[in-house]
Amino acid sequence: MLGLGYVGSVTAAGLTHLGHRVIGVDRDTYKVESIEAGRAPFYEPGLEELIREGRASGRLSATRALEPALAESDIALICVGTPSEPNGNLGLEQLRRVCREIARCLPGRSSRLIIAVRSTVFPGTCEEIAADCLGEPSQFVVSNPEFMREGNAVRDFLEPSLVVVGGEDRSVVERVAALYRPLHVDPCLVSLRTAEMIKYTCNTFHALKIAFANETGTLAAALDVPAGEVLETLCRDNKLNISPAYLKPGFAFGGACLPKDLRAVVYRASRLDLKLPLLENVLTSNAQHLSRALQKVLDLRAERIGVFGLAFKENTDDLRESPVVSLLEQLIGKGRQVRVFDPHIRLEGIYGSNQRFLLAAVPHIGNLLDSDLETTLAWAQHLVLTQQPPAANAEAIRRSGLPVLNLAGANW
Numbered sequence: 001m002l003g004l005g006y007v008g009s010v011t012a013a014g015l016t017h018l019g020h021r022v023i024g025v026d027r028d029t030y031k032v033e034s035i036e037a038g039r040a041p042f043y044e045p046g047l048e049e050l051i052r053e054g055r056a057s058g059r060l061s062a063t064r065a066l067e068p069a070l071a072e073s074d075i076a077l078i079c080v081g082t083p084s085e086p087n088g089n090l091g092l093e094q095l096r097r098v099c100r101e102i103a104r105c106l107p108g109r110s111s112r113l114i115i116a117v118r119s120t121v122f123p124g125t126c127e128e129i130a131a132d133c134l135g136e137p138s139q140f141v142v143s144n145p146e147f148m149r150e151g152n153a154v155r156d157f158l159e160p161s162l163v164v165v166g167g168e169d170r171s172v173v174e175r176v177a178a179l180y181r182p183l184h185v186d187p188c189l190v191s192l193r194t195a196e197m198i199k200y201t202c203n204t205f206h207a208l209k210i211a212f213a214n215e216t217g218t219l220a221a222a223l224d225v226p227a228g229e230v231l232e233t234l235c236r237d238n239k240l241n242i243s244p245a246y247l248k249p250g251f252a253f254g255g256a257c258l259p260k261d262l263r264a265v266v267y268r269a270s271r272l273d274l275k276l277p278l279l280e281n282v283l284t285s286n287a288q289h290l291s292r293a294l295q296k297v298l299d300l301r302a303e304r305i306g307v308f309g310l311a312f313k314e315n316t317d318d319l320r321e322s323p324v325v326s327l328l329e330q331l332i333g334k335g336r337q338v339r340v341f342d343p344h345i346r347l348e349g350i351y352g353s354n355q356r357f358l359l360a361a362v363p364h365i366g367n368l369l370d371s372d373l374e375t376t377l378a379w380a381q382h383l384v385l386t387q388q389p390p391a392a393n394a395e396a397i398r399r400s401g402l403p404v405l406n407l408a409g410a411n412w
Contacts, residue, residue: 004025010148387408
């Protein structure tokens with residue numbers, strides 16, 4: 001265990017509790033002596049008891065000497081800090097230093113050393129470290145991010161909500177995942193870069209949730225509404241709110257509710273002299289996502305572009321604030337030839353606010369909207385998906401052999 005800070009000490013003590021033999025390595029004499037004496041080098045509930053248990057069993061030890069520790073080890077787990085640099089970038093100096101020290105100990109080993117990085121690092125870092133510092137094939141380097149909260153780290157280790165191991169060699173990934181087998185949790189075995197990205201995604205999502213709750217609470221308080229009651233009720237919905245719903249990358253959102261209600265919340269907050277930067281920028285974020293999608297379509301080397309989907313999402317004929325309508329408007333403005341098919345939309349069936357919105361944005365939609373998919377496929381040189389096609393349409397698209405740009409996100 002290279003690094004005996006919060007992550008390293010808790011992981012070392014936790015693994016010995018699971019029956020593994022662990023040698024902790026750190027340059028800090030105080031941390032090493034503390035663990036050797038059966039003490040926690042810092043306060044963390046339950047940690048000292050685990051360290052005493054590990055020392056009493058003989059499965060846990062600590063040293064400042066890296067080479068003899070690695071000589072007795074099959075797996076090296078790196079738990080050094082990756083602090084922020086002044087510009088916000090990730091500081092990798094400690095990780096690079098440790099990996100260079102490991103590299104000096106590798107010659108002469110009778111078996112390959114598996115290196116598992118538990119430090120939080122950006123995607124691509126493990127590959128870079130393997131090549132630049134270790135001179136090792138990346139298949140022997142895995143990402144094994146931790147998901148422990150200070151103040152609750154021991155419980156988070158022993159009762160994990162998530163165990164992730166990522167790497168290029170399945171047997172190596174499985175060997176590291178086996179360390180946690182006594183915890184009776186199904187590990188997520190993923191690619192190297194995916195594992196690195198998962199850690200950042202979890203942390204940014206947690207930060208997003210806190211900021212959302214705080215801004216919601218601020219607005220609720222200003223409107224004399226009990227914020228706790230609002231958010232407690234929100235959490236009772238585990239179908240849409242506290243669930244995987246919406247957590248799939250895809251096309252921009254639209255429709256009759258989300259844009260309208262976001263604008264209303266932001267307007268009312270401004271009237272109350274409240275600055276809610278997170279909520280204020282959701283629509284801006286959505287517009288940027290649409291701009292990225294537009295650029296992907298503009299980058300296609302095709303004169304005739306077919307678009308599957310016109311409504312703001314699949315399984316509806318609602319066109320109000322559909323991002324696809326905006327996409328078409330901009331593509332036509334850029335001189336692209338476009339034709340559209342939506343399985344739930346017929347021009348003669350469009351009326352009311354749907355009709356007004358569509359005709360205001362694309363007055364000549366009647367010349368662009370096909371009544372059957374085959375017509376669009378036969379005409380187009382490239383197909384753009386803004387919705388997930390039903391099974392029959394998906395099969396027709398595959399049979400056509402037409403190249404597809406999938407803006408809908410999920411696999412089809």
